[in-house]
Amino acid sequence: DPYADDPIRHPALRINSQRPFNAEPPPELLTEGYITPNPIFFTRNHLPVPNLDPHTYRLHVVGAPGGQSLSLSLDDLHKFPKHEVTVTLQCAGNRRSEMSKVKEVKGLEWRTGAISTARWAGARLCDVLAQAGHRLCDSEAHVCFEGLDSDPTGTAYGASIPLARAMDPEAEVLLAYEMNGQPLPRDHGFPVRVVVPGVVGARHVKWLGRVSVESEESYSHWQRRDYKGFSPSVDWDTVNFDLAPSIQELPIQSAITQPQDGAIVESGEVTIKGYAWSGGGRAVIRVDVSVDGGLTWQEAELEGEEQRPRKAWAWRIWQLKAQVPAEQKELNIICKAVDDSYNVQPDTVAPIWNLRGVLSNAWHRVHVQVVP
Ligand code: MTE
Ligand code: MO
Incomplete structure (x- = not known):
């Protein structure tokens, strides 16, 4: 059982799927405070939770042409200026259960709880990219992220965001190692995850293993074949994922x-x-x-x-x-x-x-x- 090593979870969470683990806090707990406590923060996993050793953990950052690639330990990441920001994370599938009442949809039956808020701290992605020699020379480029969670064929979770957002210090994109003053819990990406303020949860890659700058969006299934919107007239026989943009910023x-x-x-x-x-x-x-x-x-x-x-x-x-x-x-x-x-x-x-x-x-x- 690839899920046998998953962490223990808080009993108040409402489970939508056990393997992989997907759960949301009940509504009365969700808005009890402004900050969502770590144990009841909604969890959206596509794969088993990896068990990573913080001492041997390395984040691989592919260098720019003429720059140098980085292999960063957790200590190395702590040497970058520490940046803190309060960010709400929402899954694109939040409130899907209301949509499936209209007509069947494919996906987990999230109610109103696939959203939570935490105070995140870590290194700014723009600082790390700059150290690897990256500048914003190609405004059409993308920053691709790969997780260290993978399926039985070895395929890892992945996603990407535009380089312009990644390089903008005002966008405050983080390589976060803290959540509400604690090291990240395993379910939320220990030891390092991406936090992309204002952007759909799917791009906040957990258990981050690799960062690279590419001319194209990530080729990951979750970037190209999922997390896109379509007309009500489109069904599984007519859908063309290549024609719709990947969801980035979310609506009100x-x-x-x-x-x-x-x-x-x-x-x-x-x-x-x-x-x-x-x-x-x-x-x-x-x-x-x-x-x-x-x-x-x-x-x-x-x-x-x-x-x-x-x-x-x-x-x-x-x-x-x-x-x-x-x-x-x-x-x-x-x-x-x-x-x-x-x-x-x-x-x-x-x-x-x-x-x-x-x-x-x-x-x-x-x-x-x-x-x-
Ligand atoms: N990162 C990895 N490596 N694997 C995943 O399955 N799920 C994504 C994103 N990052 C995922 C991931 C999705 S779809 C969402 S909504 C958020 O993580 C959920 O983050 P949370 O579990 O900390 O709430
Ligand atoms: Mo999601």
């Missing part, structure tokens, strides 16, 4: 974590809570909440760290205290967020349905019963 997203669908709440003051986040460093400027199925709207209060313009890498937790009269029988709660480019979420799922169930960001809806 929000969800309700409290109360949960099907709950019973008491009339009077009802607390409604959730998260909101947008990709590409776009800040959340507003979350609108309705308790009457979208007839009327109220603005939620945004909590958590202030967001920096163009560098809003982390989510906002939001809250609304709604007054619910005793004669009310039910609430149809909806939330929708707006980012600072005035991007909004689509109101329903069907028009954004796609065969792989990615980019599921329609208005989130929760139905609850009210008791006096």
Whole structure:
């Protein structure tokens, strides 16, 4: 069993698949704090978790022509200036279970929890690339990452991001060795992973073994044959992965974590809570909440760290205290967020349905019963 050596996990996680391990925190724990504690941070593994020795670990960085290749130990990485940043990581498949209610999709049935936030620390990728002699001379180039996890044929997990993002110090792309002040847990990439603020989880390669600059995107399955969006009309007979761009920045997203669908709440003051986040460093400027199925709207209060313009890498937790009269029988709660480019979420799922169930960001809806 290639999974026999996987780490022990927190019992509160909701498991979507055991081998490989995929799990999300329950909604009430997800937004309990602004930072997600390491043991309940959502986990998305495609393969068995490698068991790497931090003393013999080396990160191979392929040098630029005329530059030199690097073989960096963990100590070597610690010698680069340490950079810290709070980043929300979201899987492209977050909220897929709502899409599969419209029509069958291929993929894990994530609810609203394939998203979490941590304070990451490590070396800046631009500093490491510069030491290997790389400059931003070819703005069409890509930085390819390879993990040290692999399938029985020896194929490793891989992904890539544009070189322009990797070399931009303002983009704050990290080779992270710390998560919330601790060494990375095994499930989250020990000893080193990539953190790409504002970009889909799939590019945050864990158990990082190799970094190279290429003229093309990574040839990995997960870069070329997965994590792309399509029209609702495209099915598995007609899909052409070569024609769609790989998902990088993610669209505006929000969800309700409290109360949960099907709950019973008491009339009077009802607390409604959730998260909101947008990709590409776009800040959340507003979350609108309705308790009457979208007839009327109220603005939620945004909590958590202030967001920096163009560098809003982390989510906002939001809250609304709604007054619910005793004669009310039910609430149809909806939330929708707006980012600072005035991007909004689509109101329903069907028009954004796609065969792989990615980019599921329609208005989130929760139905609850009210008791006096
Ligand atoms: N890196 C490696 N090496 N192997 C993987 O399976 N999964 C990716 C990404 N990096 C993956 C990986 C995907 S799809 C996501 S959403 C994130 O890791 C999840 O990171 P987490 O498990 O720390 O939440
Ligand atoms: Mo993912």
